[in-house]
Every structure is written in structure tokens, then in C-alpha cells.
Amino acid sequence: MSVLIKNVLLENSKTDVLIEGKKFSRIGNIDSLSVKADRIIDGTDLALLPAFYNLHTHAAMCLLRGFCEDLPLMPWLETIWKKEAVMTGEDIYDGTRLAVLEMIRSGTVFFADMYWFHQDVLRAVEEMGIRCNIGVTFMDNLGEKTIQDNFSFLDQYSKYGNDLITFAPAPHAIYTCSGDLYKRCFENAEKNNLFMQTHLAETVTETEDCKKAHQGMTPVEYLDSLGVLSDRVIAAHCVHLTPNDAKILSQRQVTAVHNPCSNMKLSSGVFNMPLAKANGMKIALGTDGCSSNNNLSMMEEMKTAALLAKVRFDSTEVLSAKEVYDMATVNGAAAYGLNAGRIAEGADADCILVDMTNERLTPSWNLIYNMVYSADSSCIDTVISAGKILMEHRHVNNEEEIIAKARKFIDK
Numbered sequence: 001m002s003v004l005i006k007n008v009l010l011e012n013s014k015t016d017v018l019i020e021g022k023k024f025s026r027i028g029n030i031d032s033l034s035v036k037a038d039r040i041i042d043g044t045d046l047a048l049l050p051a052f053y054n055l056h057t058h059a060a061m062c063l064l065r066g067f068c069e070d071l072p073l074m075p076w077l078e079t080i081w082k083k084e085a086v087m088t089g090e091d092i093y094d095g096t097r098l099a100v101l102e103m104i105r106s107g108t109v110f111f112a113d114m115y116w117f118h119q120d121v122l123r124a125v126e127e128m129g130i131r132c133n134i135g136v137t138f139m140d141n142l143g144e145k146t147i148q149d150n151f152s153f154l155d156q157y158s159k160y161g162n163d164l165i166t167f168a169p170a171p172h173a174i175y176t177c178s179g180d181l182y183k184r185c186f187e188n189a190e191k192n193n194l195f196m197q198t199h200l201a202e203t204v205t206e207t208e209d210c211k212k213a214h215q216g217m218t219p220v221e222y223l224d225s226l227g228v229l230s231d232r233v234i235a236a237h238c239v240h241l242t243p244n245d246a247k248i249l250s251q252r253q254v255t256a257v258h259n260p261c262s263n264m265k266l267s268s269g270v271f272n273m274p275l276a277k278a279n280g281m282k283i284a285l286g287t288d289g290c291s292s293n294n295n296l297s298m299m300e301e302m303k304t305a306a307l308l309a310k311v312r313f314d315s316t317e318v319l320s321a322k323e324v325y326d327m328a329t330v331n332g333a334a335a336y337g338l339n340a341g342r343i344a345e346g347a348d349a350d351c352i353l354v355d356m357t358n359e360r361l362t363p364s365w366n367l368i369y370n371m372v373y374s375a376d377s378s379c380i381d382t383v384i385s386a387g388k389i390l391m392e393h394r395h396v397n398n399e400e401e402i403i404a405k406a407r408k409f410i411d412k
């Protein structure tokens with residue numbers, strides 16, 4: 001499959017872009033007669049930009065969007081857990097498809113998922129063509145049989161034939177997983193050359209409990225003492241970091257995923273952007289699940305991240321629009337070892353085409369400023385993931401059926 005995008009705006013000038021297979025193969029003046037592309041997209045009034053990589057979410061939780069709100073953390077969690085307990089694999093499939101539809105419509109081409117029923121998540125993402133790292137969740141209370149089954153699944157699926165979909169052991173958090181389980185997850189990741197997802201240093205309580213249980217160590221120091229931090233680890237939240245924690249995460253090349261909306265909504269705290277940047281930490285962006293956000297728009301996440309850092313750290317310069325756009329795109333792709341997140345010959349053809357006639361992008365003094373501070377999903381016309389068109393003129397395959405099926409979950 002080849003796609004030729006003609007006369008499109010790319011970094012302030014008009015050009016043509018050829019996609020062959022999964023890659024951008026040529027950027028520049030291209031004669032459409034000479035390349036015989038399968039598809040030609042007229043790029044007039046469109047601009048080409050990197051697409052988004054959502055590095056932390058629980059996709060099917062979008063079925064619980066608005067289910068219960070404004071409660072303190074523990075009663076809120078307990079209410080959610082009761083509803084999750086009745087979810088079937090088919091519900092997870094429906095919920096994941098709804099989430100993927102929402103992500104595609106808001107320009108996301110890759111997400112890291114951490115949830116249950118990984119086979120049904122696989123079914124949904126494969127059907128919809130989005131890229132995904134499927135986290136297989138581990139907790140002590142799953143019991144040894146399920147834990148072993150999950151490791152066997154990872155062994156089996158580590159060389160899964162679809163290179164757009166990868167798997168990761170995902171020990172949930174230090175308060176639900178023993179040190180031994182973390183070590184087993186990390187060993188499985190090393191053995192199968194997989195990434196590992198986890199939640200880390202999300203709340204004050206987590207930090208205080210960790211210090212009590214583990215000789216005064218912070219959650220980051222504790223995981224480091226277990227030897228389970230490396231560049232294959234993607235850690236969500238990382239809100240409560242000491243200077244030493246930031247140093248460790250940087251040295252170990254862990255990617256920290258900033259989840260500003262969720263951290264605000266659950267009163268978890270504020271990610272220390274100046275500390276993370278000063279230590280050269282790898283920082284990406286994620287939405288977290290829809291119970292604590294309540295949507296999956298990386299554009300809202302970018303704006304929230306920028307505004308939150310500016311007000312919390314009393315500086316308009318602490319996080320620029322360009323830096324936050326990089327966190328949502330190239331940093332996220334790099335964390336998962338993808339040659340993507342940028343528009344360049346040889347890179348994976350992941351991109352969005354935005355409608356320059358949309359009121360939120362008008363006037364266009366600076367497109368990145370507009371994308372971070374003004375745009376919403378309505379600005380995105382077309383989404384391409386690894387050379388495959390996932391949305392064109394705002395239409396995604398089967399969208400009516402996906403929404404109709406997900407709407408029925410409320411009757412359960």
C-alpha cells in the first residue's frame with residue numbers, strides 16, 4: 001500500500017509526502033504520475049504533524065466514564081472495583097474498541113494499555129489497526145495459577161506476528177505486588193525482550209507506606225534495590241519524587257509518564273517538571289483511564305500539562321508548547337523503541353492531517369502553539385498509523401456500531 005499526500009503544509013512550507021508500506025519514503029516535490037500511489041490525498045488546507053502516543057491508559061475503563069465521581073479515593077476505587085468485577089471479556093472488547101475509536105479521532109496512533117482480559121484487548125486493537133503495547137496486569141491477589149498463566153502467555157506472545165502490537169508484563173504497583181513478583185515480571189521482560197509497565201510514586205500514602213515497610217526507602221529507591229529499573233521500564237505518574245529518585249530514574253533510563261489530568265482529579269499531586277527536566281529524565285505523556293480523566297484526548301493532556309506546570313512552578317518557561325508536543329509524540333515513541341513520532345524519510349508513517357480552515361487553528365501564527373493551547377479533536381481530519389489510514393475526513397470504520405454496542409453496557 002502506498003499513499004501520496006500532495007501539496008500539504010509541513011513545517012511552514014508546502015510539500016508532497018510519499019508513504020510506502022509502513023514508512024515515510026520520500027518528502028519533497030513528487031510527480032504523482034511517476035510514483036503510481038495506491039491512494040492520493042489532496043493536502044490543500046491540511047497540515048501534516050506527528051501523531052500522538054498515549055503512554056499510559058486503561059482503555060476499557062471508558063465504559064466507566066462518569067460512573068461515579070467526586071468521592072474520596074478509597075470509596076471511589078471500591079465502587080469502581082465492584083463494577084469491574086462483573087465485566088466480561090466481551091465488555092472489555094467493546095470498551096477497548098470505544099477507547100480506540102476515541103483515541104483515533106483525537107490523533108492517537110499508539111497506546112500502552114494496562115488492564116484485564118488481554119486476549120480481548122488484542123482482538124479489539126488488531127481489528128481497529130491501532131498500535132498498542134498490551135500490558136498484562138500482575139497483582140499478588142491474582143493467585144499463583146493466574147500469575148503463571150500470564151507469564152506463559154507473555155512467553156508465547158513475545159514473538160507475536162503483528163509488529164504493531166507488543167506485550168508487556170505490568171506489575172500494577174508496589175502496594176499490590178510483592179518484591180518477588182516485581183522481580184519475576186522484570187526477569188520475564190528481560191528474557192523475552194519486552195518492556196515493563198507499572199504505576200510508581202503516585203500518591204503520598206504509597207510513599208509513606210513504602211518507607212514504613214522498606215527501611216525508609218522511597219518507592220523508586222525500593223524498586224531500584226530490587227534491580228527492576230532499566231530502560232525497558234515505563235512508569236506511570238512518578239508524582240512524588242525526591243531529588244535522589246529523579247537521579248535514579250534518569251540513570252536507569254526509565255521513562256516517566258506524566259498523567260496531569262488524572263493526578264489532578266484524584267488529588268494525587270503535581271509531577272515535578274523542573275526536577276525531572278533538571279535530571280534529564282525521560283518524560284512522556286499519558287491520559288490514564290477514563291475513570292480518572294475522563295477522556296483519552298492527548299491534546300487536552302498536553303494543554304493541562306503545560307498550564308499545570310506553569311501555575312505550580314511560577315514560571316511560564318518551565319514547559320514550552322514544543323517540549324510538551326515532543327512528550328506526546330517523539331518521546332512516547334522512543335520510549336517503546338519505535339522509529340516514529342516525527343515526519344522524516346525512513347521513520348514509521350504515523351501522522352495526522354489537521355484542517356487549517358478549522359476555527360481553532362485560525363489564524364495560524366504558529367501551528368504547534370495552536371495544537372497545544374487551542375485545538376481539539378475537531379481539528380483532526382485524517383489519521384495514519386504505520387502507513388494505514390485509520391480515519392479519513394473524520395470517519396472511522398464501524399464507528400456507529402462501536403458506539404451503539406458500548407452504550408448498552410449501562411444496562412448491565
Ligand SMILES: [Zn+2]
Pocket residue numbers: 056057058199236288289
Ligand atoms: Zn493508571
